[in-house]
Amino acid sequence: MKTNKEIQNKVEDTFKVLDTIEKVDVNHFFKHKVLQKLNAEKKERNAVFSWFTPQFQLATLSLVLLLNALVILYAFNNSTINTSSDIETFAQEYSLQSTSDSILN
Template sequence: MNKKDTHKKVEETFKVLDTIDKVEVNHFFKHKVLQKIQAEKVEKKPVFSWFTLQLQLATLGIVLLLNIGTIFYAFNSSSQRDSSTSDIKTFAQEYSLQTDSSSILN
């Protein structure tokens, strides 16, 4: 095929596109289609349907209270610091974990 034949076929194709009439659609068509889609839509149950918002908030509150209590207990027991240090030393002595040498390979 040469350039003239190709050009002629392209022109004919564009002429066919000009002859296509505009389709008239009812202005409620979109609404009707969306209603049908909505009616056919299958509702999926949530996996954790029992874990409602109130239960989530209660769980969050309990976790926060436990965290606050733990932090308060850890930072406000200065007397425990001394005993925990001695407990660690006692543990190390009982299991022979303390050494006086600086060698790594004991």
């Protein structure tokens, strides 16, 4: 391990280097020039789904929601009608219908 004295010497050397750094003068139009060059080099990306505009997205979403609502309504209305007939059919198949009041059939 390094001793505290060695570590302290390295820290002091680092601070001495920071003191020797000089200020850099930059043209005040430098930022503007760099931004112009970046904008000039920027490539226009072609949208893959340019035809899928927000209006078309909204229409598609509305259609999907309407179809889902219709399917759910159909499923619930159809299941209530068939439930009673399904139970009766099941009871007839397995001879579960009773005409007498006897517990032991």
